[in-house]
Amino acid sequence: MKNVRRLLAILWTLFCLAAAAFTLLEVASGRFVPDTDILSMLPKARHDAVKNAALANMVDHAEQKALILLGSTSREDASRAADAYEAALAAHHDLIEAEPVGTENAAADAAAWLAPYRGRLLSRKDRKNLKHYDENAWLEEATAELYGMAGSTLRLLPWREDPFGLVNGWLAERLADTRARPVDGRLVVDDGQTVYVVLPLAIGQSVFASSVQEKLMPVLDNAKRQALAAAPVTVYSAGVIFHTARATALAKRDMAIISAGSIIGIVLLIWLAFHAFRPIVLVAFSLACGLSVAFAVCTLFFGKIHVMTLVFGGSIIGLAQDYGIFWLCQRAKDSKTPSDTLLNRLLPAMVLTAATTLAAYAGLLATPFDGLRQMAAFAITGLLCAWLTVVLCFPRLTHEKSFKRPPGLHAYQQLVGRWPRLGANRLTVVAGLLFAAAVATGLLRLRANDDIRLLQNTDSTALAEQIAVSRLMDMPSMAQFFVVTGKTQQEVLMREEALKDRLDALLENGTISGSTALSDWLPSMARQKENRELVDKTLDAPGGAADRLMALTGLARQKAPGENALTFEILMGSSARAAATPLWLGETAGHMAGVVTLKGVTPESLDALKALENPAAGIHFVDKVGDISAAFAHYRKLLGLFVAAAYAIIFVVLCLRYRLGAWRILFAPAAATLTVLAFLGLAGMPLNLFHLLALLLVLGVGVDSGIFFAEHAGTLPELTWLETGLAAASTMLSFGLLSLSTMPALRSFGLAMLVGMASVWLIVPCLRPKADTCTKESP
Amino acid sequence: MKTRNVLFALAFCLANPAGASGLDSLNRMVAHPDVLCGQFAQQKTLKGVTKPLVSSGRFCVDRTRGILWHTRAPFDRTLKITRDEIVQYRNETVSSRLSASREPMVRVINSLVFSVISGRVGELGTYFDAKTATSGKSWQAELSAKNASVASVMKSIHLEGNTHISLVRLVESSGDVTFIRFSGIKTGAAAMTDAEQRILRP
Numbered sequence: 001m002k003n004v005r006r007l008l009a010i011l012w013t014l015f016c017l018a019a020a021a022f023t024l025l026e027v028a029s030g031r032f033v034p035d036t037d038i039l040s041m042l043p044k045a046r047h048d049a050v051k052n053a054a055l056a057n058m059v060d061h062a063e064q065k066a067l068i069l070l071g072s073t074s075r076e077d078a079s080r081a082a083d084a085y086e087a088a089l090a091a092h093h094d095l096i097e098a099e100p101v102g103t104e105n106a107a108a109d110a111a112a113w114l115a116p117y118r119g120r121l122l123s124r125k126d127r128k129n130l131k132h133y134d135e136n137a138w139l140e141e142a143t144a145e146l147y148g149m150a151g152s153t154l155r156l157l158p159w160r161e162d163p164f165g166l167v168n169g170w171l172a173e174r175l176a177d178t179r180a181r182p183v184d185g186r187l188v189v190d191d192g193q194t195v196y197v198v199l200p201l202a203i204g205q206s207v208f209a210s211s212v213q214e215k216l217m218p219v220l221d222n223a224k225r226q227a228l229a230a231a232p233v234t235v236y237s238a239g240v241i242f243h244t245a246r247a248t249a250l251a252k253r254d255m256a257i258i259s260a261g262s263i264i265g266i267v268l269l270i271w272l273a274f275h276a277f278r279p280i281v282l283v284a285f286s287l288a289c290g291l292s293v294a295f296a297v298c299t300l301f302f303g304k305i306h307v308m309t310l311v312f313g314g315s316i317i318g319l320a321q322d323y324g325i326f327w328l329c330q331r332a333k334d335s336k337t338p339s340d341t342l343l344n345r346l347l348p349a350m351v352l353t354a355a356t357t358l359a360a361y362a363g364l365l366a367t368p369f370d371g372l373r374q375m376a377a378f379a380i381t382g383l384l385c386a387w388l389t390v391v392l393c394f395p396r397l398t399h400e401k402s403f404k405r406p407p408g409l410h411a412y413q414q415l416v417g418r419w420p421r422l423g424a425n426r427l428t429v430v431a432g433l434l435f436a437a438a439v440a441t442g443l444l445r446l447r448a449n450d451d452i453r454l455l456q457n458t459d460s461t462a463l464a465e466q467i468a469v470s471r472l473m474d475m476p477s478m479a480q481f482f483v484v485t486g487k488t489q490q491e492v493l494m495r496e497e498a499l500k501d502r503l504d505a506l507l508e509n510g511t512i513s514g515s516t517a518l519s520d521w522l523p524s525m526a527r528q529k530e531n532r533e534l535v536d537k538t539l540d541a542p543g544g545a546a547d548r549l550m551a552l553t554g555l556a557r558q559k560a561p562g563e564n565a566l567t568f569e570i571l572m573g574s575s576a577r578a579a580a581t582p583l584w585l586g587e588t589a590g591h592m593a594g595v596v597t598l599k600g601v602t603p604e605s606l607d608a609l610k611a612l613e614n615p616a617a618g619i620h621f622v623d624k625v626g627d628i629s630a631a632f633a634h635y636r637k638l639l640g641l642f643v644a645a646a647y648a649i650i651f652v653v654l655c656l657r658y659r660l661g662a663w664r665i666l667f668a669p670a671a672a673t674l675t676v677l678a679f680l681g682l683a684g685m686p687l688n689l690f691h692l693l694a695l696l697l698v699l700g701v702g703v704d705s706g707i708f709f710a711e712h713a714g715t716l717p718e719l720t721w722l723e724t725g726l727a728a729a730s731t732m733l734s735f736g737l738l739s740l741s742t743m744p745a746l747r748s749f750g751l752a753m754l755v756g757m758a759s760v761w762l763i764v765p766c767l768r769p770k771a772d773t774c775t776k777e778s779p
Numbered sequence: 780m781k782t783r784n785v786l787f788a789l790a791f792c793l794a795n796p797a798g799a800s801g802l803d804s805l806n807r808m809v810a811h812p813d814v815l816c817g818q819f820a821q822q823k824t825l826k827g828v829t830k831p832l833v834s835s836g837r838f839c840v841d842r843t844r845g846i847l848w849h850t851r852a853p854f855d856r857t858l859k860i861t862r863d864e865i866v867q868y869r870n871e872t873v874s875s876r877l878s879a880s881r882e883p884m885v886r887v888i889n890s891l892v893f894s895v896i897s898g899r900v901g902e903l904g905t906y907f908d909a910k911t912a913t914s915g916k917s918w919q920a921e922l923s924a925k926n927a928s929v930a931s932v933m934k935s936i937h938l939e940g941n942t943h944i945s946l947v948r949l950v951e952s953s954g955d956v957t958f959i960r961f962s963g964i965k966t967g968a969a970a971m972t973d974a975e976q977r978i979l980r981p
Contacts, residue, residue, distance in 0.1 A: 075886075144856050147834035149848045149892070150823060150949045150957035158953040160827035181883045184926060190883045192863055554829030 049589035066239030084230035088223035111156035238469035251307035290386030318734025332403035339395035360700025442678025449686030476597035513600025669702025672759035694752030728761035806901035812966035
């Protein structure tokens with residue numbers, strides 16, 4: 001038997017060493033790339049396939065790009081700064097490259113290839129004016145331009161080719177979708193006060209890889225410095241890279257602070273308790289085993305580890321060391337029993353405590369949030385392996401004479417002895433009433449808010465620059481858009497046109513500021529025919545405006561445009577390809593699908609947009625922010641019910657062993673849960689999913705300590721108190737550190753854990769049995 | 780006619796080919812009043828249009844506010860060009876508006892037109908390579924676009940004048956040619972009519 005146990009211990013140690021070697025190798029080789037995208041935390045199955053494809057398409061077009069805006073009141077200064085910026089990037093063209101910018105001639109070129117489709121392509125305004133046709137007004141407009149000041153009109157086709165400006169008007173409407181214009185070989189936007197030169201950059205390697213971020217960010221920072229040195233300009237940088245790089249840097253800092261803080265804190269605590277070096281080494285060993293295996297398992301199982309998992313993992317240290325401390329305390333207390341016998345005696349309680357904590361984390365595995373599942377998997381593996389290390393190896397590494405009686409015991413003992421105790425006395429009643437009043441006030445003030453934007457790791461500078469760039473460039477919303485599906489491309493285009501007609505109404509009343517669809521660039525065959533017929537019936541009618549204009553000016557009759565329609569193939573072979581590509585998804589999940597992007601979406605416009613959704617007619621509205629926030633709200637409510645159900649189930653299970661005394665075990669976590677909720681209410685912090693996740697763990701860990709207490713209160717009170725005290729201090733340290741995280745989600749979680757666990761540890765001693773049993777000295 | 784061509788040729792032989800500095804010396808010959816108004820007569824020859832297109836009217840240049848181009852014949856139309864926008868009026872109501880924030884070329888057009896009409900020929904050196912010639916109080920300049928951006932609006936400009944500008948010939952990228960003759964130029968705040976003030980200084 002002893003040999004079997006020794007063999008198991010050796011095998012386990014070897015397994016852990018292998019995991020540690022794998023972990024070191026992954027990190028050292030640079031293969032390890034933490035996932036920094038907060039959205040990968042989120043459930044994937046919420047959207048249907050078409051919406052997912054549209055979202056992926058949107059992201060693919062954006063994530064490997066960056067936009068740099070250099071602004072000044074003088075275009076020359078802005079251009080000089082842009083030159084300096086580009087020059088600084090030149091040496092790193094394998095990593096990042098300035099994208100070619102169209103020339104001034106691009107618009108004129110477009111007009112030239114579009115000329116054959118004159119009459120088939122009509123701007124919204126021209127279509128309206130042709131439907132309510134006033135021949136004299138059209139004639140006057142066309143003639144007046146002839147007599148106007150030379151060079152004062154921006155024409156894409158010369159007057160003689162398009163005297164009524166139909167192609168001109170249509171193309172101007174398309175160009176109005178984008179703000180940046182090529183001027184002197186530079187892309188320029190102008191907000192009325194400041195002229196910005198726009199540098200579109202393409203990044204060659206994944207912006208999510210921290211190795212790429214580490215190489216790229218100094219290059220970009222240096223380029224910015226060079227630009228600022230070259231001319232007095234304002235520089236705005238936008239792109240996924242700036243957020244991912246920042247998120248990675250912050251996460252690394254978080255991880256370092258939390259892990260280092262936890263480890264230093266635990267080392268100090270163990271030292272204070274044992275005044276010995278060996279317990280520290282032993283606990284560190286169990287932690288290293290747990291974390292290595294957890295890292296290896298998560299890497300192999302999930303492929304990629306999210307930075308939040310790593311930060312969260314750092315806080316697991318505080319929980320994982322409990323098992324080691326428990327063993328060490330028991331070992332130190334009992335200097336007679338051999339380790340194997342001691343283990344046999346302690347095993348039921350150890351299994352029970354580990355099981356309750358693991359069960360609490362297992363609850364997270366059941367959520368549809370990938371990130372949470374990963375964190376839960378990391379925590380469960382880490383805790384389980386730390387526990388296995390304690391159970392399998394510690395009895396081999398420690399023996400009867402390993403430790404002296406912990407010297408910190410006496411002081412702690414005295415503190416606990418003086419701790420107020422709940423009982424049938426006035427103090428209890430007063431404290432109870434005060435607590436109830438505080439909880440009631442807090443709960444009444446408690447509000448929930450599931451807006452994903454509150455949970456994003458928002459670096460205000462990067463975000464402000466992103467917003468500034470979006471505003472200056474008048475970019476469409478990445479988070480809200482329509483997906484239009486149909487059996488054929490023509491059906492999609494016609495459905496888009498119907499949707500656009502309804503969106504135009506929203507445009508006119510200011511609900512949105514713009515929308516773009518493939519059908520803008522490529523009207524359906526039906527619409528092209530309708531337009532052509534409209535022009536034939538009006539401007540080009542025999543004796544109509546065109547004929548009268550000829551007579552008036554002596555203009556030679558233009559060759560009538562051909563009967564060929566503009567097709568998808570022609571469009572994609574033209575310079576309009578770049579504008580049209582992001583709007584067409586092609587065949588997706590058995591449908592043809594296009595994207596209709598939106599501009600100027602505000603929280604107020606969402607209802608009106610949602611009302612246009614009609615899946616039966618192939619119109620799907622995607623609101624990523626809203627969907628995600630709704631998902632968070634949904635799971636927050638679900639988790640609330642889950643926590644309540646967990647209390648009920650655990651109570652029933654505890655009743656089987658402890659009868660009605662079970663309330664003593666559940667009282668502390670229940671009161672702590674109320675305290676957390678009341679605290680959030682009083683502090684004006686909105687409740688979110690992450691707080692509830694913490695409450696689930698408060699239940700798990702709270703029950704843990706309650707069981708320790710219930711099992712050992714009568715027999716080894718002092719050691720139980722020391723253990724729980726050490727566990728309390730280290731847990732609170734870990735979660736206290738987590739509540740300093742820069743990630744709002746983890747901060748919420750850490751804060752709720754801190755308040756919850758602090759409450760548990762303050763309340764648990766109040767529930768101890770009468771003073772005589774508690775202060776009785778062990779022999 | 781022939782004599783004039785010879786004079787031209789002579790003038791250009793003597794011309795200072797160093798562009799901007801030549802324009803600078805012209806700049807000193809031209810007055811720079813805050814407000815300048817007068818009459819114009821414009822004749823356009825468009826490719827494909829057989830009839831010459833003749834129009835006339837009044838114009839005003841306000842150094843700080845912008846340019847007003849009031850065509851009276853054959854149509855009554857008003858064009859206002861400022862640093863920030865180009866606005867077309869029809870009977871004093873706006874019929875179209877193009878803002879610089881939507882179309883950065885507005886700034887280029889504004890500065891170009893302003894320099895030409897107000898005779899700030901020195902500023903044209905930014906956009907054009909220049910050949911200049913002077914004779915007494917009169918001067919001439921032949922400008923050709925320095926780059927594609929400018930050429931997409933204006934290929935070349937021929938200017939004549941003395942204290943103020945008197946003749947402009949514009950060649951646009953499309954090949955359309957415009958002659959503008961200026962006359963009756965008055966300067967100072969009083970040169971502007973009330974109606975012109977209303978549009979230019981709202």
